[in-house]
Amino acid sequence: MDFFQNVDWSSILKDTGIILLKLIGIIAAFLIVKAIGRRVIKKMFQRLQARHSISTGRALTLQSLSLNVLSYTLIFIFIVMVFEVFGYNATALLAGAGVVGLAIGFGAQGLVSDVVTGFFLLLEKQIDVEDYVTIAGFEGIVEQVGLRTTQIRGFDGTLHYLPNRQIINVSNHSRGNMRALVDIGISYDDDIDQTIAILQEVCERIAAEDVSIVDGPNVLGVQALGASDIIIRIIAKTENGQQSAVERKLRKTIKEQLEANRIEVPFPHQVSIEKKSN
Amino acid sequence: MDFFQNVDWSSILKDTGIILLKLIGIIAAFLIVKAIGRRVIKKMFQRLQARHSISTGRALTLQSLSLNVLSYTLIFIFIVMVFEVFGYNATALLAGAGVVGLAIGFGAQGLVSDVVTGFFLLLEKQIDVEDYVTIAGFEGIVEQVGLRTTQIRGFDGTLHYLPNRQIINVSNHSRGNMRALVDIGISYDDDIDQTIAILQEVCERIAAEDVSIVDGPNVLGVQALGASDIIIRIIAKTENGQQSAVERKLRKTIKEQLEANRIEVPFPHQVSIEKKSN
Amino acid sequence: MDFFQNVDWSSILKDTGIILLKLIGIIAAFLIVKAIGRRVIKKMFQRLQARHSISTGRALTLQSLSLNVLSYTLIFIFIVMVFEVFGYNATALLAGAGVVGLAIGFGAQGLVSDVVTGFFLLLEKQIDVEDYVTIAGFEGIVEQVGLRTTQIRGFDGTLHYLPNRQIINVSNHSRGNMRALVDIGISYDDDIDQTIAILQEVCERIAAEDVSIVDGPNVLGVQALGASDIIIRIIAKTENGQQSAVERKLRKTIKEQLEANRIEVPFPHQVSIEKKSN
């Protein structure tokens, strides 16, 4: 009985009151910050969607990821603060979580890096599904852009899975007109001016025929004085994806036209000085 | 006797009471968090299994790994908090464990990285057993996908063990149709149009015969004007795994058909200008 | 009733007063630092704009980025200090934010690095839109310089997206006059002095004709005694972008002029010692 009378009830009451006040404050702050955070994120994505004109699907994926990160961060801070209000030393909790987290984090560094890069890949328009790209040495058609990996279908049918952190320099071959380039080697004995005239004529004929050609083809002139031939270069600008077809057409027509004019693509030459064996 | 009377029993009792209360609080929190954590993990894997349609075996492996990580983390935090409640400075414990852990962790960084990557390899469907893949320069058939290592059987019979952290860019050759590609070189003296007609005929015949061909084969046209020959390219799309057989068949038939039409694959040419030795 | 009388109202009042005073101090400091910071940043950019003569658009982009960084930093510090004034242990808040921040920061390291480099790319004049540059192995015309990525249009039409952190060594081909260089191989039997005289004459004629040539072309002399020919080098300095055209013109004229003088570019030579098979 004496023990209970000795208990300092007033101080206990005060302590309890302070704890309750603090708890209320924390919960209030938590709810306010969460509400504001959600609104800020949603507005931000509405503006991003308007400015970058990304699809609604992509915007929702990114927004949901952002909201998740916000929630988990706030919950973690909330738990730590509640612990502390109740007088447990949260340092232990933090340190324990920190050590485990760091250990896994080191290993999962690549994962976070993937998601951060994936976030920007989805937000911007560097690559779209169906684009023909070269990334990290892999060439092909983009099949899927995800938060963690991007899939590229190589031209031989292989499906390449690239973690997004590997996507650094992107070479996109599906953005605007492409160049068609054909190098023709003629003999040192042939007349350069005549050859260029014939080539220019072929170019003009093809330019008239082929609607996928945007500009040219033009004969640039003597690109190099080679070991056995004189190289003459022709370039054209074509609609995206048509460059190979135009190059094949140019090669075939030029070969036939040069042949008709008795100008031949020369084989490698060598001067052979004969000497009798002694 | 005097000593014992001097002892402040009430404060000792109060301290003991507080310790007990705190212990009860910790154990309660521990049990609640563990139960919730287990339920959350299990639900998560049920959803993952449904969404990614991974096999039950894989799902159980991953779930058991996740539950283990949860348990060890909670036990570690539990021990640290109990120590603190009893008035031992847990910093020493933490620091000691931390230094040893960091030392080993640096060395075992690769191990954690392996397991994290392995987790996602099992979860996703980038590689399956029996797939023909190229990973980190090793080519072959996947024999086993584990949490720490993946085994690839090379075509010469060698068994390659790859730690999972080496599995970055995955090229999977067993996902969808593959391309068969044959380049044929003809002489500069041969008629391009005639040759293309013959090749196209062969292509149509083989397309009719071979059920493993999905699309083509088609003659693309003049791919290059080579040093001694004109290269003509043929491509087809075949069922997965049939591309080599189709290519071999195409090569054999084309060679025979060209021969029958007296069109030959030319050997390298060289113009030799003879000069007497002086 | 007794409880309320026991409450130490004076100390509560004093505590509240101190909290209020501290809050006022913090808010005052916050506003003053923000105002000073904004003014300092704005003045700095006015001076930068004057000194580097960067466009107003670029200067505003950079200034707005700097003001944003300032605001977010101050708000973060403000929140932490308010928390502390109210007696919550801000360490928990900080540690929580820190762990999450570090985890994301590791992954987003590339992003920050991009923006910092982008800041200096916009500020300085290393690359401008329309410049012909070689960066990180990619060659082409700069299409856009952004805070995060720079776009380079390759000559084959491909659009390369380079994150700014990849822009380390910049080779800008649009800064001042360029060199045209032509190497001519003549036979060991030809007279060097005569050849140089002919070449020099061609050079002078072209120098007179072509207004895009700034200096030269000059015949340097015997650059190498090759396996089958003597290499003679000619260089000129031309207006930016005209070097290829000048080189093509030089090659064509020299080839024609040498031919007119019966000096030929020699094919590879080989002495062939014949021996009967035994």
Add this chain to the structure above:
Amino acid sequence: MDFFQNVDWSSILKDTGIILLKLIGIIAAFLIVKAIGRRVIKKMFQRLQARHSISTGRALTLQSLSLNVLSYTLIFIFIVMVFEVFGYNATALLAGAGVVGLAIGFGAQGLVSDVVTGFFLLLEKQIDVEDYVTIAGFEGIVEQVGLRTTQIRGFDGTLHYLPNRQIINVSNHSRGNMRALVDIGISYDDDIDQTIAILQEVCERIAAEDVSIVDGPNVLGVQALGASDIIIRIIAKTENGQQSAVERKLRKTIKEQLEANRIEVPFPHQVSIEKKSN
């Protein structure tokens, strides 16, 4: 005398009592944790031995390493806690040990990494003594697998010492059947069908003779249309280690059989167009 009377003996006694209690608690915890740790480790290795069927020698090596790590960690924590109980600030001790440890640890990072990898090399069955492997560019027979280094005897007799951290991708050539592969080049003038028939006959004869052949040999068909020859590929599956002997036998028999049928392996061909020197 007066001084000694002033001494607060009761508080000293109480302090001493608390110290003793704490010491007893620490020692008890130390002993319990050690005992439990030892039992857990031993059980774990018994299970590992059963599951992975590793040899008892290897299991004992690994178990003794684990027990040592456990002991040193516990002793270190024990010392730190005893220090703290006696009122010395263990932070100094920890920091001092930490700085020296970190300095050495940075240098010895490779060492720890070696041991961790060695641990798993001994536990798993990626490489065994007598295996023929390729690791980190070194090819040969494994002579010894240790905790720190692995020894590989190259085929030229050199002994390669590899620190275990270098053992990342393991290519083990002693796991299952191997492939024998022979490419035969025939002339463009030879009949493909006849050649394949002869080769198939040779294959069947050798398959009947040689018991080390598991599957095949089979003639796959026209592998390539080469510059001077048509390549025909033959593959077989043989018992491990017999692939080279089978390949040598195939080469010898095929050469003799083709010769008997007047089909020759063609030398490189070249078309030589002669032109008189002018």
Add this chain to the structure above:
Amino acid sequence: MDFFQNVDWSSILKDTGIILLKLIGIIAAFLIVKAIGRRVIKKMFQRLQARHSISTGRALTLQSLSLNVLSYTLIFIFIVMVFEVFGYNATALLAGAGVVGLAIGFGAQGLVSDVVTGFFLLLEKQIDVEDYVTIAGFEGIVEQVGLRTTQIRGFDGTLHYLPNRQIINVSNHSRGNMRALVDIGISYDDDIDQTIAILQEVCERIAAEDVSIVDGPNVLGVQALGASDIIIRIIAKTENGQQSAVERKLRKTIKEQLEANRIEVPFPHQVSIEKKSN
């Protein structure tokens, strides 16, 4: 009224006094350290200027950078200490600044590294404007050395911008005499002694004519017994920048002199054993 009487005015006065005293101490320390720091830096640069004989412009640039770093560091410390004197927990401020600073710092690491290297580049005389250098694979004439970037004008007219951290190994071709080296191949049939005599004579004649030659040229002897020729090496030491001109002159004169003596540079040789086709 009662409340104000209760206020412990004497303690408030004392606290205020202590704060004032501390503030005065801090400001005094701040001013003294700044003055001393400025003087030390200025003296240091006077001495550096004297010892390294760097230009006054460079010295002022470096001195102003050093004074700026000193000022910003002192101001930062000053603010933190004032905060603490007023009883705000400066840890929050520090931690906040630290996290933001670290995040930016990681990204700006390259920037700091550039400036530190630039500091030493300006201080030392490794590269000067107008020097012909090879740095990080870029060759050309130094156009500008700045605190952050160095500009090198390539010989083809390209302007290379190198961040200073890329300037590690510097090869400076404008420091002292250079070597001219000419390798001459003669036939196996020619007499070595006679050839060397002729070459030596040419060397002496050119040495007498050309004032830019510092030492030599000398015939070293038989450098190699090549596949078709015997290589004889000649080297000379010339004034900086004249080596190419001397080499060209040597090549031309030697070629003419050898021709006059009927010694020819041999073409590649090959023994051709003829065999009839079977």
Add this chain to the structure above:
Amino acid sequence: MDFFQNVDWSSILKDTGIILLKLIGIIAAFLIVKAIGRRVIKKMFQRLQARHSISTGRALTLQSLSLNVLSYTLIFIFIVMVFEVFGYNATALLAGAGVVGLAIGFGAQGLVSDVVTGFFLLLEKQIDVEDYVTIAGFEGIVEQVGLRTTQIRGFDGTLHYLPNRQIINVSNHSRGNMRALVDIGISYDDDIDQTIAILQEVCERIAAEDVSIVDGPNVLGVQALGASDIIIRIIAKTENGQQSAVERKLRKTIKEQLEANRIEVPFPHQVSIEKKSN
């Protein structure tokens, strides 16, 4: 006078007593730990010496290094603890030492890494003086193994200094028997069986003559069907260091013996199809 009476002498005495007690405790602990540490290290090296049979000189070098590290660590901890006992905040000392130490440590990381690797190089028997080794691309005879650097004398006389951290993969050519390997090319027209018989006879003769041959030489069979010759491989196992001499002897004898049997090593073959120029 009044002031001195006010001084609380008893508390001062008590404080001094506690300081003295603590000092005694520290010194005692210091001496005990040092003695135990020395004994442990010495015993460890005795056991190591016995187990690895390293020379006494090497063991003493390593033991003295270990004792030095122990002493410096203990002295550092001792100083820090004494400081703290006297009431100075040792954190300042530690932090100051730590910052300077870290700065130097980063730069000296390589140094520590060298010594740690050197420690194990001296302890183990991977390389001995006089061994013929290949390390980090340097090949030669080991001249000296030190704590920081290892010296290798290249076969051209160059002395290579390798910091020990560069010694990762060690290829030691002085450990056991070596292989002699000779590949002989014979003509497609020669009889394989007859050639192998002749080679086998040569092998047996040399095996009988040469005492440095441990096993073989044996004719393995047809190693490859080359472009112009059939490759036959012969291998032998010789005493360490004798492999080159045996290979030279084998080559000379085989060449002479094949010549005596009119079997010649064929030159490269080429089929030359002549065509008149049009």
Add this chain to the structure above:
Amino acid sequence: MDFFQNVDWSSILKDTGIILLKLIGIIAAFLIVKAIGRRVIKKMFQRLQARHSISTGRALTLQSLSLNVLSYTLIFIFIVMVFEVFGYNATALLAGAGVVGLAIGFGAQGLVSDVVTGFFLLLEKQIDVEDYVTIAGFEGIVEQVGLRTTQIRGFDGTLHYLPNRQIINVSNHSRGNMRALVDIGISYDDDIDQTIAILQEVCERIAAEDVSIVDGPNVLGVQALGASDIIIRIIAKTENGQQSAVERKLRKTIKEQLEANRIEVPFPHQVSIEKKSN
């Protein structure tokens, strides 16, 4: 008045006394540690100078660097401790200095690394001025070894500046005798025994004539059976720097002597099988 009476003068006096005592203690410790440190460093360098026989100039450079590092470290610690004695929280000072220091330190890491390596380069004798070395791919004569950079004069006259941290593997060509190596190719038709006899005779003659030859030259035997020739190897050991001269002499004499004996170095051989074009 009342206020001043209330001041607790005795406690202020006591505090001041303690501060004074602590200050005296710190200054004493500072002076003692500095004196001991200077003496230790000086003795250490005397011993180093004796043991490594480095020049007095080098020793003084290194000693002065060591004394500077000692001074700056002690002054830094001294300032921090004085601050703390006066009751300022030195953590702020430390943290401020630390953040700035870390930021610069990251950038200046290379600088510290240079100085640490330079320290050991000056202390040891790996490279001396005038040595002919190959370091980090740069070959030439060492011109200067400094604390931060080493200068190497390439053989073409270029001056290479290498920061010392780049000096890892040092290949020093000026340490002891060098090897001269000459490979001679003879025809398959020549007699090996006779050729070796002639070569051996030449070797003996040159060994007698040339005093710079330490050992040999010796004919090793048949080094390789080449495509068109049999390679015979001759090696000698010469005084440092004479190897090239000896090799040139050997080549010239051997060529003349073989010619006198009608043994010729063969040109590449090829069997040419002629076939009419069809």
